[in-house]
Amino acid sequence: MRKAMFEAEVGDDVFEEDPTVKELEKKAAALLGKEDALFVSSGTMGNLIAVMNHCNIRGSEAYCGEESHVFLHEQGGAAQVAGVTLCMLPNNEDGTFDLKKLESAIRTDRIHEPISKLVLVENTISGRIVPQSWIEELTAVAKKHDLKMHLDGARLWNASVASKISAKDLVASFDSVTFCLSKGLGAPVGSVLCGSKSFIADARRRRKVLGGAMRQVGVIAAAGLVALEETVPQLLEDHRRALAIARAINQLNSKIFQVNMKTVQTNMIFVNLNTESGISAVTLMKRLHQVDDFDENDRTIVRCIALTEKLLRIVLHYDIDDSMVNAAICKLKYVIKQLDPQV
Ligand SMILES: Cc1ncc(COP(=O)(O)O)c(C=O)c1O
Known part of the structure; x- marks a missing residue:
């Protein structure tokens, strides 16, 4: 380009x-x-x-x-x-x-x-x-x-x-x-x-x-x-990667963090939060933006937006490859396990 x-x-x-x-x-x-x-x-x-x-x-x-x-x-x-x-x-x-x-x-x-x-x-x-x-x-x-x-x-x-x-x-x-x-x-x-x-x-x-x-x-x-x-021909890769992230979140079976798979049709993932837990989308967003270089599970920043108190959005694009997606999944799992003791 x-x-x-x-x-x-x-x-x-x-x-x-x-x-x-x-x-x-x-x-x-x-x-x-x-x-x-x-x-x-x-x-x-x-x-x-x-x-x-x-x-x-x-x-x-x-x-x-x-x-x-x-x-x-x-x-x-x-x-x-x-x-x-x-x-x-x-x-x-x-x-x-x-x-x-x-x-x-x-x-x-x-x-x-x-x-x-x-x-x-x-x-x-x-x-x-x-x-x-x-x-x-x-x-x-x-x-x-x-x-x-x-x-x-x-x-x-x-x-x-x-x-x-x-x-x-x-x-x-x-x-x-x-x-x-x-x-x-x-x-x-x-x-x-x-x-x-x-x-x-x-x-x-x-x-x-x-x-x-x-x-x-x-x-x-x-x-x-x-x-x-x-x-344009590569967009399907973004969609495949979005699905992989959404599935990885849901595989944790968390009662606090869930993705409605019907909404994952293209390159966006919306994580729904059960705020009765006391955790809001802003809490999750801030934690995903934080890193600890000394912890191999916590070195990746997962850029995302808290759209509302209960909804966090993650978007895939052109520059995010499979290895970055794997790193993001690793971080998401780590953070969700930290925030949800039931997982
Ligand atoms: C659905 C939709 N329409 C319009 C726009 C506006 O595009 P731009 O940021 O180039 O002004 C956006 C931006 O994200 C969008 O998501």
């Missing part, structure tokens, strides 16, 4: 003259079966531009799951920057939301209410793959009510390799899609927003007002091309 970055041919992307950026955009659009694509700095920017584009009338509203990244982790950019209200729907265990609830939330009173414009879906959502059958039902509802559909596919490629459904098929009914080249795909930065020709022409203008226009960025687009060509 570094070599590709070093050798990348560049030009001024503001004038659409960077050949490497153009190659990446063309490749992304072709892979997703969309007319065009735009290289953006982040998933957050791609999602925000999509909201701005689809909700281009003041007073617009978009619908999303209450666990969605757009709602929880993007500073409410839809409201803050785009002036769009987000209407949240409770997420089901499989990442979907109730379509009857969606239909009953759709506005009809044009004088008093916001204007219903857009549905936002995330796939994968917290590592889970959203069922295609539900996406088909959602598409029918969206069509019926004249709503556009945007996919936050930050981890679309994980969903694709795990479900063995091509990315093109996964996104076929969406008007626009964002996917990330960073994170699991290993590029240092960048996401791609895909959609129709006119959608992307508008997106290019909006990227500029957000300060996201870039110049000789072929150097980073080159990393994105390597990510798509070389990392």
Whole structure:
């Protein structure tokens, strides 16, 4: 990837003259079966531009799951920057939301209410793959009510390799899609927003007002091309490693620390904690981040995040190989045995 970055041919992307950026955009659009694509700095920017584009009338509203990244982790950019209200729907265990609830939330009173414009879906959502059958039902509802559909596919490629459904098929009914080249795909930065020709022409203008226009960025687009060509086929390895870690935790039969195996579908592991034990996810996280160089079971830092008091997240990515996974399993077992005297 570094070599590709070093050798990348560049030009001024503001004038659409960077050949490497153009190659990446063309490749992304072709892979997703969309007319065009735009290289953006982040998933957050791609999602925000999509909201701005689809909700281009003041007073617009978009619908999303209450666990969605757009709602929880993007500073409410839809409201803050785009002036769009987000209407949240409770997420089901499989990442979907109730379509009857969606239909009953759709506005009809044009004088008093916001204007219903857009549905936002995330796939994968917290590592889970959203069922295609539900996406088909959602598409029918969206069509019926004249709503556009945007996919936050930050981890679309994980969903694709795990479900063995091509990315093109996964996104076929969406008007626009964002996917990330960073994170699991290993590029240092960048996401791609895909959609129709006119959608992307508008997106290019909006990227500029957000300060996201870039110049000789072929150097980073080159990393994105390597990510798509070389990392995507390797994602199954991350999934296999995530399963190995989850199984190792559950093999301990701890009553305090458990993984719901149904949620381990791609590269994420969520450890549920029984907090009646007095141990919270923060306690576990801090302990996993601590090392004792003189104890061979305790030399590894297992980087993770306590999402809530009861939930700890571990994510696999490109740079974590089998020997690191073995070291992480060793540390996890050691720490869990320390914290749970019943194990
Ligand atoms: C589902 C999802 N969407 C969007 C984003 C935003 O991506 P970025 O960090 O590139 O802004 C993330 C980041 O982790 C994410 O997990």
